Amino acid sequence: MVRAGLIRQVGAGVWSWMPAGWRVHQRAVQIVREEIDAIGGQEMLMPVLQPAEPWRRSGRYAIDELFKLQDRRGADMVLAMTHEEVVTLHVAQVVRSYRDLPLILYHFQVKERDEPRPRAGVLRTREFVMKDSYTFDRDAEGLAAAYDKHVTAYDRILDRCGLEWYRVESDVGMMGGLGAHEYMAPCPAGENEVALAPGYAANVEVASAEPAAVELAGAGEAPEEVATPGLTTVDEVAGALGVPAGALLKAYPVVGDARGLVMVIVRGDHRVNEIKLANALGEGFRPATAQEVGEGIGPGGFIGPVGASVPVLLDAAVGADGETGYVTGANRPDAHLRGVRPGRDFSFEAVDVRRVEAGDTVNGHALRIEPAIEVGNIFKLGTRYSDALDATYLDEQGAERAIWMGSYGIGPARLAAAAVEQYADDRGISWPRSLAPFDIEVVAIGKPGSSELAAAERLYHELHEAGMRTLLDDREAGPGEKFADAELLGCPLRLTVGRRTLESGRLEAQVRRGRESRELALDAGAGPAVELWRTLP
RNA sequence: CGGGGCGUGGCGUAGCCUGGUAGCGCAUCCGGCUGGGGGCCGGAAGGUCGUCGGUUCAAAUCCGACCGCCCCGACCA
Numbered sequence: 315m316v317r318a319g320l321i322r323q324v325g326a327g328v329w330s331w332m333p334a335g336w337r338v339h340q341r342a343v344q345i346v347r348e349e350i351d352a353i354g355g356q357e358m359l360m361p362v363l364q365p366a367e368p369w370r371r372s373g374r375y376a377i378d379e380l381f382k383l384q385d386r387r388g389a390d391m392v393l394a395m396t397h398e399e400v401v402t403l404h405v406a407q408v409v410r411s412y413r414d415l416p417l418i419l420y421h422f423q424v425k426e427r428d429e430p431r432p433r434a435g436v437l438r439t440r441e442f443v444m445k446d447s448y449t450f451d452r453d454a455e456g457l458a459a460a461y462d463k464h465v466t467a468y469d470r471i472l473d474r475c476g477l478e479w480y481r482v483e484s485d486v487g488m489m490g491g492l493g494a495h496e497y498m499a500p501c502p503a504g505e506n507e508v509a510l511a512p513g514y515a516a517n518v519e520v521a522s523a524e525p526a527a528v529e530l531a532g533a534g535e536a537p538e539e540v541a542t543p544g545l546t547t548v549d550e551v552a553g554a555l556g557v558p559a560g561a562l563l564k565a566y567p568v569v570g571d572a573r574g575l576v577m578v579i580v581r582g583d584h585r586v587n588e589i590k591l592a593n594a595l596g597e598g599f600r601p602a603t604a605q606e607v608g609e610g611i612g613p614g615g616f617i618g619p620v621g622a623s624v625p626v627l628l629d630a631a632v633g634a635d636g637e638t639g640y641v642t643g644a645n646r647p648d649a650h651l652r653g654v655r656p657g658r659d660f661s662f663e664a665v666d667v668r669r670v671e672a673g674d675t676v677n678g679h680a681l682r683i684e685p686a687i688e689v690g691n692i693f694k695l696g697t698r699y700s701d702a703l704d705a706t707y708l709d710e711q712g713a714e715r716a717i718w719m720g721s722y723g724i725g726p727a728r729l730a731a732a733a734v735e736q737y738a739d740d741r742g743i744s745w746p747r748s749l750a751p752f753d754i755e756v757v758a759i760g761k762p763g764s765s766e767l768a769a770a771e772r773l774y775h776e777l778h779e780a781g782m783r784t785l786l787d788d789r790e791a792g793p794g795e796k797f798a799d800a801e802l803l804g805c806p807l808r809l810t811v812g813r814r815t816l817e818s819g820r821l822e823a824q825v826r827r828g829r830e831s832r833e834l835a836l837d838a839g840a841g842p843a844v845e846l847w848r849t850l851p
Numbered sequence: 852c853g854g855g856g857c858g859u860g861g862c863g864u865a866g867c868c869u870g871g872u873a874g875c876g877c878a879u880c881c882g883g884c885u886g887g888g889g890g891c892c893g894g895a896a897g898g899u900c901g902u903c904g905g906u907u908c909a910a911a912u913c914c915g916a917c918c919g920c921c922c923c924g925a926c927c928a
Contacts, residue, residue: 326920377928396928430852430926438927505927693928759887766886794888812887822887 315435315734318743318802320751327432327440334803335730337751337783339443342475342726343422345748346445349471353463355418355447360400362424366390368399372702379427393426398699398721401448405717406705412452415707415717416460420447422726434503436727437687443727449720452707454492457694457718461493464692464722468497472689475729476746476851478736482508483516484691485589492694497724498686499732508686511676519589522666523674523681525631528560528581530639537620537651537659539644546615548582551650555641559583563632563642563654565617567602567610567624570595575602575610577622580629580668582641587669594627594665611645618642619660620651628662687732690724737827743804744827747850752785754847755805759793759812769836770811773821776840782847801826806850809834809843827851 315321320335331339347357366382369375369392375382381393394400401419409415425444432440449460465481472479477499484496496517498508509521516522545551552559562582569575573595580586592598604614610624611617619626620642632640638655656662674681697716700706705717730749737744747753756774760766767788774786785805787796793812800808810822820833823846834842 323920374928379927427927431924433922757887761886764886792888792890793886794890797888799889810887814887 315731315743318804321436327429327438329436329439334751338730338745338749339726341749341751342729343443343445345474346471346724346726346729347422349467349474350418350420350445350447352470353418353467355420355467357421358419359421360394360397360404360423362394362426364392364394364400366392368403368703372399372402372699374399379429381426381428394423395425395427396444396721396723397421397423397446398448398695398719399703402699402703402705402719405448405450406700406703409450409705409707409717412707412709415450415452416456417450418447418460418463419450420445420722434505435731437503437731438505439727442725445724445726447722449722450705451718451720452709452715453718454696457492457696457720460720461692461694464720465495468690468692468722468724471724471729472497472499474748475733476748477689477729477732479689480508480510480515480686483520485517485519485593486693492696494691494693496688497690497692499689499728499736500684500686501732501735502685503731503735504685504687506686506688507683509670509681509683511679511681514676514679514681518670518683519587520593521670521681523670523676525581525584525668526560526671526673526675528558528583530561530637531557531652534638534653537642537654539646539649540652541648542616542650543648545648545650551641552582555650555652557641557652561639561641563618563640565611565619565643567607567617568595568599569602569606570599571597573597573625575606576625576627577611577617577619578627578629578665578667579619579632579642579662581631584629584631584668584671586629586667590669591665591667594667612643613645613647616643616647616649617645618651618654619656619662620654621645622660626660626662627665627667628656629668630664630666631668632656687728687735689728689732690722692722693720695719695721738804741798741829742802745804745806747806747847750805751783751803752805753783754807754809754843755785755787755800755803757793757796757800757808757810758786758788759796759810762790766812766816769816773809773811773836773840773843777843780840780844782840782844801829807843807847811836825850 319332322330324330380395383391385391422443422445424441426441429440432438451457451460480498481495482498484494486494507518509516509518542551545554548559548562552562560581560583563579564582566578566586607614640654641650641652642654644651672683699719700717706714707717709715733746733749734743754777756770758767758770774784777784804826806826808824815821815836819836821836822831823834824831
């Protein structure tokens with residue numbers, strides 16, 4: 315996008331949109347606007363610069379990503395990262411009765427986030443335009459309906475943008491979300507991972523699946539201690555004992571904010587998913603320090619659930635086998651236990667806290683994991699903000715009730731970047747028709763004042779009259795340079811007018827996606843080109 | 852925040868280790884040729900070497916601080 319002249323960097327995570335890039339961005343914006351309008355959304359505009367007070371009320375002032383500043387009188391201000399606080403305040407002032415609901419409000423606005431590490435060009439920036447919509451309903455049922463409308467709108471937006479995409483289940487966070495989905499555009503540059511199987515799509519952050527089976531051994535009456543001097547890793551112990559890594563139980567001691575030190579156990583071939591773990595704990599946590607482990611459980615590298623003095627949380631993938639034969643640390647230096655059986659040999663609380671792996675199954679279908687760009691998300695907020703900011707209404711009985719809210723974001727810049735990532739080839743960008751900065755680029759080859767140039771200009775005007783967004787390359791440059799630049803910019807259709815065109819009466823039309831060429835009659839004017847353009851992706 | 856790297860004409864870079872003349876490619880400007888895949892010839896302009904300080908007869912080069920940017924990781928309501 316930089317090479318094509320669409321964007322330029324100003325600072326870390328801060329970018330300008332140059333004219334051609336802004337055309338793309340505006341096209342994405344317009345698609346989003348049309349689809350949110352279509353479900354009854356009303357566009358408005360709320361400020362980026364805001365007083366700190368509502369953020370203190372909602373409890374979000376402490377967020378590290380929130381830019382904070384003071385005005386000249388020393389009053390605390392913020393640069394908004396989203397607009398739940400302000401929109402809720404407005405609705406609290408305006409809505410009195412159930413008759414004022416439901417309501418869908420939205421705006422496009424710059425969002426400011428002090429990202430710890432901006433990266434990947436326009437994919438993760440500290441300032442970016444986002445469409446946010448907010449829905450206001452009288453109850454959970456109304457919220458569900460508003461949510462479904464946004465599913466419809468977002469599905470259409472992603473389709474219209476010509477993207478390959480998935481709607482996946484996502485983390486609702488610990489602050490009481492009632493349900494959430496993310497819209498993911500798969501591509502290698504993506505920062506998220508989605509777990510996919512027929513009929514199943516989820517962010518890896520929350521995905522669950524049935525584990526691959528593992529072969530266990532040593533089904534005795536009781537655990538048997540084996541010497542494992544100096545062997546502290548899963549691979550070392552599994553290798554020494556001749557068992558698969560999955561036969562080991564890996565202990566992951568953590569300290570919960572309220573519940574303190576606990577031991578989380580996953581299979582040796584699995585990894586703890588910290589988001590799932592936080593959700594299972596119902597609170598924040600941190601890994602236990604070596605000292606806490608040593609004092610509270612046993613020697614590092616040899617700890618295990620049998621006889622442990624702290625509560626044990628056992629991942630469901632272990633319970634699924636429900637059998638004897640696991641290998642665990644013995645809570646003694648240089649020793650492990652084999653033939654361990656959950657339940658018989660230690661008690662536990664069952665949880666689902668492991669990260670899914672490719673090859674797990676969902677309803678018998680193998681799971682695959684793909685990187686993807688998160689281009690949008692939809693979220694059932696419930697009454698979190700309306701409670702904090704006193705957004706209520708009176709029902710038919712005259713009782714005051716909290717308004718049920720949803721919030722729905724989508725980033726035009728990410729829609730554009732996802733399209734670039736999904737369709738670019740070694741020559742450059744290949745825009746979907748719906749996002750391209752121009753529908754057609756006319757490349758004129760010939761000297762200034764030549765008849766070739768005049769013919770190109772004529773064609774350009776005819777295309778313009780036919781309603782095509784058209785770009786004419788009439789620079790004084792060689793043909794090779796113009797072709798290369800046209801392919802870099804990536805308009806869906808390129809028309810070439812040169813001496814050859816005038817001699818044969820046929821102009822070259824190159825379709826950018828696939829770069830196949832065909833010839834069109836020059837004297838037919840814009841018609842054939844427009845017709846061809848309509849068939850493009 | 853942890854780790855690594857980089858700041859030199861508009862862009863990309865060499866020079867730094869071993870202190871002494873800032874070099875190259877592209878782009879730009881002028882003249883001409885060429886005109887269907889980044890073409891050719893001739894001429895020209897353009898650089899406080901990120902900033903500040905130190906060492907030295909002498910600093911792009913050595914030392915220190917600061918600023919900025921990139922990459923990996925952590926983080927990402």
